[in-house]
Amino acid sequence: MARIVVLGAGGQVGRSIVAEAVKRGHEVTAVDQDQNQMKSLPRKANAMTGDVTSRDVVAQQAQGADVVVIALAGCARPEHANVARVMVDVASKLGNKAPSVIHVGNGGLLENTDGERIVDTQEFPAGERKEALDQADALDVLRAAKGSVKWSFITPPPRNFGPGRRREAYRTAGDRPVMDSQGNMGISHEDFAIAVLDEAEKPKFRNKRYTVGY
Template sequence: MGNVVVYGAGGTAGSRIVAEAAGRGHRVTAAVRRPEAVTWLPAGVRVVTGDVTSARSVAELAPEADVIVVAVGGGERALWRTAAENLVTVLRDLPDPPRVIHVGGGATLLTERDTPFLDEPDFPAGYREPALGQADALALYRSSADGVTWTYVSPPPVEFHPGERTGRYRTGTEHPVTDGQGRSVLSYEDLAVAIVDEIEEPRFENMRFTAAY
């Protein structure tokens, strides 16, 4: 089994990724800003102080990792680009760098007109800065990540909530995966399944994928 470092492990997505990976036997390190506040992660998970916006933190944890998962949230637009910059800068200098799996936003997915959802006139203003930050990170991986293997994961742009782990999902790349009614829906639990599946059997190296039912 692999060594998986999860930044943002105390969050809604990160905690589920930690649980899924640990449940499958991976050695998981949960990197959080305040370890003392994270008490609900599975037994056996190593909890450490970590901040993906700190190049020093990345440099400390990267050498022992097979995969680094970025599942951080909140903050200003610069958060996600800084995270991507730190990872690319630090990892490209390692002799055997870990793979990066970056949990990004669904707003960067494309509409039927091949324009990002975040550019729609009715896109909520309160989500625009985080969405732009995630778009910045995706652009950086695509343009500047030579020597680093990365995967950017986008959940559905709207109907993405905590729920049931079914273990099933379908994948796509640039456009949301929709059902017969045109809906794109996924639980956080099944996003975690899709991510750990990708860790174990890579299919989307150096590209973005999305998942839904």
């Protein structure tokens, strides 16, 4: 059993990750700024309301944690990059006692078949571009981290990512989305959470960005 902290636990993805972690028997602390979003979390999760970009909150939760999952839903300011900076700073100070970090990214950062970032194409929704670019900044922060900071950046598909059927199956890839033989991509929140917990329990993508899909 591991102690796992989920920052942004009130969002749909965060709730799925919390549920999967609890199901596997881990000690889970769920942190979110919106108390109303925490009501549907599993009872076995330790729910806490707090600013997930606050150094004090992150430092407190990181103490004694094995894994910190960053799963923020949307942003009205550079939340993703800010929490990544705070997490790197906290982990650097904790040294060998620092938890590993799993950051849930944005599918727009993946590349299309021409090697172009999907967020930079005309097809990418304009309303989602700000968040994707904020996630790009967060990835840069993690890549620049040194010393004992252990991180993984898991990216969902840029399309067809939402609540759905739990298949208990997924495939992984590097810079381009996972696609089937017909060029389709996607994964449910439930199976994405399985991938996150698999990485938490047995990391295979330490200090790397990767993606998952069916």
